[in-house]
Amino acid sequence: MSTDTYTPVEDTGFGKKAAGPVGWLDDRLGLAGVAKKNLRKVFPEHWSFMLGEIALWSFVVLLLTGVFLTFWFQPSMSEVVYDGSYAPFRGLEMSQAYASTLHISFDIRGGLLMRQIHHWAAALFVGAMLAHMLRIFFTGAYRKPREINWLIGVGLLALGMVEGFAGYSLPDDLLSGTGLRFVDGLIRSIPLVGSYLEFFIFGGEFPGEEIIPRLYMAHILLIPALLLGLIAAHMLLLVYHKHTQWPGAGRTNDNVVGYPMLPVYAAKAGGFFFVVFGFTALMGALVQINPVWAYGPYNPSEVTAGSQPDWYMGFSEGLVRIMPNWESTFLGHTWSWNVFIPGVGGLGLLFTVLALWPFVERWVTGDQREHHLLERPRNAPTRTGLGVAGMTFYGVGWAAGGNDIIATQFHLSINALTHIFRIGIFLFPVIAFIITRRICIGLQRADQNKILHGYETGVIERSPDGSYAERHAPLPVTEQYRLTAHDRLPALEAPAETDENGVALPHGRVAKVRHRVRSFYYKGAIDKPTLAEVEHADEHLAEIEGHPVHLGEDFQGVSETGIPKSH
Amino acid sequence: MSDEIQSHDSSSTPVRTEPVQDPGLQPHQWRPTDVDPAQERRAERQISGMFTVAALLFVLFAVSYFAIDSDQTFLNWSASNFALGATLGGGLLLIGVGIIQWAKKLMGDHEMVEMRHPARSSAEDREAVMADINAGLQESGVGRRPLIRNSLFLSVGALAVPSVVLLRDLGPLPHGQDETVWKKGMRVVNDVSGLPIRPEEIEVGQLINAEPAVFFPAEGEEEAEVHGHELLAAKSKAAIIVVRMRPEDITPSEGRENWGIDGILCYSKICTHVGCPISLWEQQTHHLLCPCHQSTFDLADNGKVIFGPAHRPLPQLPLGVDSEGYIIAMSDFPEIVAPSYPELARDQKRLDGES
Structure with a gap:
């Protein structure tokens, strides 16, 4: 790697040959201008920045394996008699979609592997998007100027779930047909227009002959095209805004510190594509997913106990399961609240809240600045608490989606479980919020203690009068800076209700509400120490009770056995 | 950087207000592979070893594709699926891990600093764009010719009619939801x-x-x-x-x-x-x-x-x-x-x- 022996690429044999064609391209496209800005673009490093990458690469895996599957899959609901190599089904009537799925699984070499990789990658795609979104949420990375990219992300998540569901429905096996039946019931429950939507979408009465060809079109053309467009926009904005970074020594709101795209980041990200692909391929090789031949062709009069959707639909499924059986009749119409509210409203509420959050938070904090430094979750206790409350809400819904499995596995009453979930979906998020906010504040306090009193070295000293005390030592200055690099809390002044002449201000009421929400948002949060406090602490730490602390340059604390660690 | 709206905490502020001052970027830490030629050669061997094994696995993939019958089983599970997936997945993983190891152990790891710019455009650019928009609007006469403008809105709005009507044949109108094939006397x-x-x-x-x-x-x-x-x-x-x-x-x-x-x-x-x-x-x-x-x-x-x-x-x-x-x-x-x-x-x- 020594640079002194390095030959510039334009002087190598390859470079001399390539310069022509590259020059040819640059004459027409002006590539150098774009490349100059971006080839050595700096990306910061942190493990959590990898989550979005998993989503991106699993999408690429989905495209590759999906193209393979389209070579044989036939999206048709016409009934055929099966004569393939899976003996138990020979002579059975089934749709062409199901028969061709069996064909891919049993007669095309590597077909089952590609199907399983495709399905695992789909589960990973949605999971990685969700994890990535939580990372963005808990670190405040959606704040100005990245709100639009957050909205694109919410759109990607929603589209990804629809895409997954469409794919899940295509094989036309008993499980996927049951899923479609559920969606049919869901569409029917839409007030006033439900029946019309049902007949238009299914091309007649359920199941009809149209739904699988239509879902196929959506699954391989419409939604992937939208996903691709949104992913492109997502990445372009990422490049334009430059990646956020964690605060630390030398890492400020005005710079970005990390490794250049070429070669380090390109290699790491490119290598990671192979890791994601390899991982999903091993999953496809070793862990069975969606064995459609075990379920049989779709038959509207059959179902298996323990029918479960793919994991990302579990939240909706759970809400539908725990909803009370409300249905009412007025205006001459039937209103199926029991299906409509959880089925359509559940995810609708989730995505609406997600989309609005950055704007709500900005209204509450009144913060108009650009933020490129990530915030540690503990330093935004209310946001973190709300996030965990949302996760709990989602988690309770998700667990409720498997209430039958939980009941049979743990020998519990399904009725009792359902009642617990009915209460829990409202109660548990509140408890989670209170506990999380408390934990955050506790962690803030711990940080403050580390700054003002140093860290615990683990060295116990006995004083001349016989008492024991643990020796504290100041943190390295880089660590001290990292713990104090966040914003100071704003002053919370109640807004004036009247102007200087005693006339009521026009927005007095809104300002009052905002002030109240704002006080709630910052309630209990611990501010970082002031300059004076730190200066006082420095003196205090330098000389404890007249005994100067000299731990030496290489003192790094002690191990559990009490032996000082060294380099 | 424009300073009219933005107010960044800047480390160049003369008066010290922050409790701890930014100590600045820390000195670069050398890796074992940077200072020890033996380590460097070892990493090189490891990485190229991974790539070689990956190539071998892909050859094995082709062998299993042709050699294993679709009804052969391995641990009660399709032998073909296992062999194809294990060789493909293993090879891909090795390539990926190898490239990442290369980046981590041998490629330059000097941190670089790039300055950020506010997302907004400069005030001059904004003004220039507004001037262009105004020139365009004025030359088109959108403001002065409400008849043309509004009738255009009308016609484009009316485009919704064919778009919606075209979808009518997606399916028949709802029917038969209240009846089944059951009737008196059916067994x-x-x-x-x-x-x-x-x-x-x-x-x-x-x-x-x-x-x-x-x-x-x-x-x-x-x-x-x-x-x-x-x-x-x-x-x-x-x-x-x-x-x-x-x-x-x-x-x-x-x-x-x-x-x-x-x-x-x-x-x-x-x-x-x-x-x-x-x-x-x-x-x-x-x-x-x-x-x-x-x-x-x-x-x-x-x-x-x-x-x-x-x-x-x-x-x-x-x-x-x-x-x-x-x-x-x-x-x-x-x-x-x-x-x-x-x-x-x-x-x-x-x-x-x-x-």
Whole structure:
């Protein structure tokens, strides 16, 4: 790697040959201008920045394996008699979609592997998007100027779930047909227009002959095209805004510190594509997913106990399961609240809240600045608490989606479980919020203690009068800076209700509400120490009770056995 | 950087306000591979080893593709799937890990600093764009010619008409949601064998999944009256279950006293919640549980909902016996089967009027 022996690429044999064609391209496209800005673009490093990458690469895996599957899959609901190599089904009537799925699984070499990789990658795609979104949420990375990219992300998540569901429905096996039946019931429950939507979408009465060809079109053309467009926009904005970074020594709101795209980041990200692909391929090789031949062709009069959707639909499924059986009749119409509210409203509420959050938070904090430094979750206790409350809400819904499995596995009453979930979906998020906010504040306090009193070295000293005390030592200055690099809390002044002449201000009421929400948002949060406090602490730490602390340059604390660690 | 709106905390502020000052970027730490040629060579060997093994695995992939029959098994699992997936996945993982190791151990790891710029454009650019927009608007005359402008809006808005009308043939208008293929005199047949059922063949406590006779070929016929995808549509409404309970356990509501035969009752198999076929039968309690969302119906009590998200009771099919002693339906379902829909109340009223 020594640079002194390095030959510039334009002087190598390859470079001399390539310069022509590259020059040819640059004459027409002006590539150098774009490349100059971006080839050595700096990306910061942190493990959590990898989550979005998993989503991106699993999408690429989905495209590759999906193209393979389209070579044989036939999206048709016409009934055929099966004569393939899976003996138990020979002579059975089934749709062409199901028969061709069996064909891919049993007669095309590597077909089952590609199907399983495709399905695992789909589960990973949605999971990685969700994890990535939580990372963005808990670190405040959606704040100005990245709100639009957050909205694109919410759109990607929603589209990804629809895409997954469409794919899940295509094989036309008993499980996927049951899923479609559920969606049919869901569409029917839409007030006033439900029946019309049902007949238009299914091309007649359920199941009809149209739904699988239509879902196929959506699954391989419409939604992937939208996903691709949104992913492109997502990445372009990422490049334009430059990646956020964690605060630390030398890492400020005005710079970005990390490794250049070429070669380090390109290699790491490119290598990671192979890791994601390899991982999903091993999953496809070793862990069975969606064995459609075990379920049989779709038959509207059959179902298996323990029918479960793919994991990302579990939240909706759970809400539908725990909803009370409300249905009412007025205006001459039937209103199926029991299906409509959880089925359509559940995810609708989730995505609406997600989309609005950055704007709500900005209204509450009144913060108009650009933020490129990530915030540690503990330093935004209310946001973190709300996030965990949302996760709990989602988690309770998700667990409720498997209430039958939980009941049979743990020998519990399904009725009792359902009642617990009915209460829990409202109660548990509140408890989670209170506990999380408390934990955050506790962690803030711990940080403050580390700054003002140093860290615990683990060295116990006995004083001349016989008492024991643990020796504290100041943190390295880089660590001290990292713990104090966040914003100071704003002053919370109640807004004036009247102007200087005693006339009521026009927005007095809104300002009052905002002030109240704002006080709630910052309630209990611990501010970082002031300059004076730190200066006082420095003196205090330098000389404890007249005994100067000299731990030496290489003192790094002690191990559990009490032996000082060294380099 | 424009300073009119933005107010960044800048480390160049002369007065120190922050409790701890930014110590600045820390000195670069050398890696073992930077300072020890032995380590460097070792890393090089490791990485190229990974790439070589990956290439080998891909060759093995091709070997297993041609050598392994599709019916061979390995640990009860398709040997072909295992071999193809393990070689492909293993090779890909090795390539990935190798490249990342290369980047981590051997490529330059000097951190670089790039300055950020505010997302907004410069004030001059904004002004220039506004000037361009104004020039364009003025030259087009959009403001001065409201007649043209508004009629253009009208025509483009009216484009919605063909766009919506074109979708009309997506499907027929809703129909037939309140009827099934059941009618007076149609035999109840076993859903697998298609054979008609006599009341004496059913034991107390037994549940039979059944279907209307039209789903199976009549004697001497090749094909059933209802077949293909029409069969699926008809099935998703007409599937039934027949159960026999002790007559003294049953509490029929008014008008339903003669809908059963000696404790044999017949209900729709399609859940009134979202339409799952419902068939988890608790013999001792007479409860029927839907496996999808756990709605529970009491079959001894007119299919009443006793738990879960379903609202309407399970529709009951009145039964009789034909001259040959087989169970038949006495009419179509008097109540609407399958999930609720907006016009259900209206349709049910009409059904009630007809009976």
